[in-house]
Amino acid sequence: MAKPLLEVKNLRVSFKMYAGEVQAVRGVSFTVDKGEVLAIVGESGCGKSVTAQTLMRLVPSPPSVIKEGSSIVFDGEHEIAKMSESQMQHIRGNEIGMIFQDPMTSLNPTMTIGAQITEGILKHQKVKKSVAMARAEELLTLVGMSNAKERLQQYPHELSGGMRQRVMIALSLACGPKLLIADEPTTALDVTIQAQIIDLMRDIQQKTDTAIILITHDLGVVAEMAHKVIVMYAGKVVERGTLDEIFYEPRHPYTWGLLRSVPRLDSDKNVELESIPGTPPDLYAPPVGCAFAARCPYAMKVCQEIDPDHFVIHGDHTAACWLNHQDAPKVEMPVGIGRGAHG
Structure with missing residues (x-):
């Protein structure tokens, strides 16, 4: 039997504060297979986003602490819970991509779209800048951006909310990750654009066989995309x-x-x-x-x-x-x- 792409066991994450310890994630376990879409649903504050960001080791430490006994095994060999920051830099963006809630605050306002997409490609794949830029243009076309070559020279503030979210998806796919974590990817968008982004993510998942963890409180999005659900x-x-x-x-x-x-x-x-x-x-x-x-x-x-x-x-x-x-x-x-x- 094939090993799951991601296996999370007894994940416990706390935040040490002046008033005490906030037990944000308390013994969460789940698996994600290759090419599978897992949805994590629940009200705000239930621990969805902390779980997702812990998988990428993006929760600041301190104040956060991954408790002893927690295990996050990626691709059958990488124990993410115990990795150093330098080890995580190889995994983050390269093996696991992430789409954040608000693209306006996640994208760098001082860098062009092209510079932001090619940054990860140049770091992880050691290719020439012209090759990275061609890949960036290809990715923008893949996510349905018109005039992709011109968009590479633009800045985030020059794009609409839906276009910025497409850029975030392109950025997360830049290095061909095996797993994509989408944290509330449609929250800040209107209903029409939400539907387009869901269709886009579903299409990309089917074309690339990328596994997706979808963090959301929108059960309509879950019904459109997920194979498995955890509440x-x-x-x-x-x-x-x-x-x-x-x-x-x-x-x-x-x-x-x-x-x-x-x-x-x-x-x-x-x-x-x-x-x-x-x-x-x-x-x-x-x-x-x-x-x-x-x-x-x-x-x-x-x-x-x-x-x-x-x-x-x-x-x-x-x-x-x-x-x-x-x-x-x-x-x-x-x-x-x-x-x-x-x-």
């Missing part, structure tokens, strides 16, 4: 499975809440959209039991006292919720989600 809450994975399992057979109340907050066009019922009441817990002092218990309408006494392990639903579909225990009371999935919501 995060309060720094932990609470449910994992295939796209169909998470969308049509979810088994965690938090996943139900996320799905009920999204409008559906395939429902034959007049189902009201619902928000999840309450707020996420303070990760300075995480709760003893299930972190979602205070907001969960189905919480039981055991939920307040013991943090549940992942219960296997079927195959690789698991959910960390006591409702999946054989002795738990049977709870019907809320109206408006699951296969029963289809018209």
Whole structure:
């Protein structure tokens, strides 16, 4: 059996602050195979972006600390959690690319687009500048930029938001990485441009067979692109499975809440959209039991006292919720989600 391209085990990341230690990521584990799209979803502050940036070792240390026992194995041999900065410079941009949330703040305003795209190519591939510039022009054409040669001479402020995001995608693909991490790649864009960027990323993934980790809270984007999904809450994975399992057979109340907050066009019922009441817990002092218990309408006494392990639903579909225990009371999935919501 082939090894996964990326294997994350028991990843724990904390931030040491004056007031104490913020446990931002608490024992996250997942795998990504070659050519696969994994979506990581959850509310703001659940640990998605810290997880993604830790994979690239971009979280400043101090104040961040990758805890002992955390493991991030890339391509079957590189233990990223223990790599030095000089070792990471070979991996970062070359083997793993990243698309950031806001291209305006991620691109250098003092450098031309061409200089920024060729910087990584010149560093990692040791080619002549003319070859790197030709590659940059090819990449801009690949991501759907018109007049690619002229765009290389422009600065970020001369481009629209959608064009800057295309530049970010071109930049992340410059060295032909095996894995692409997209952190909220469509957040700052309008709906029409969002759809274009999603189509572009899906097209590139199919053409290049690049694996993608998609960090988002937009379940519409997930439905368009992902093969597998992990749902995060309060720094932990609470449910994992295939796209169909998470969308049509979810088994965690938090996943139900996320799905009920999204409008559906395939429902034959007049189902009201619902928000999840309450707020996420303070990760300075995480709760003893299930972190979602205070907001969960189905919480039981055991939920307040013991943090549940992942219960296997079927195959690789698991959910960390006591409702999946054989002795738990049977709870019907809320109206408006699951296969029963289809018209």
